[in-house]
Amino acid sequence: MDEPWFTYWVRPGGKRNINPRNAKGWATLAIFVVLVTIPSFFLGPWLDRNKWLLVPYIAGIGLVTFGFIRFAITKSERVELDLTPDELAEFRAWKRRGKR
Numbered sequence: 001m002d003e004p005w006f007t008y009w010v011r012p013g014g015k016r017n018i019n020p021r022n023a024k025g026w027a028t029l030a031i032f033v034v035l036v037t038i039p040s041f042f043l044g045p046w047l048d049r050n051k052w053l054l055v056p057y058i059a060g061i062g063l064v065t066f067g068f069i070r071f072a073i074t075k076s077e078r079v080e081l082d083l084t085p086d087e088l089a090e091f092r093a094w095k096r097r098g099k100r
Contacts, residue, residue: 003021003022004021004075004076004077005020005021005022005024005025005028005072005075005076006018006019006020006021006025006072006073006075006076006077007019007021007076007077007079008072008073008076008077008078008079009079009081010078010079010080010081011081011082012081012082018069018072018073018076021076021077024075025072025075028068028071028072028075032064032065032068035064036061036064036065039057039060040057043057
């Protein structure tokens, strides 16, 4: 596998965080932001005629966001924060040895 695009942090208590790691990750995040914001500029005039158009827009934003999160998790390196720093360094060294 190539260099991971994101870092997926898993913290104790079920807290999770996904951060872009390199240029591919940042570019993917920028595309996601554009996909979410561009339709909102064109939705304004249509909402004056029919307020119910907001429902599919919000559903579409939810689907795009869910898809982006799933995609980012598949392209990320998972880091469990309940590991001590020594255990994390040992895990990364073990992972590097296995790729050879």
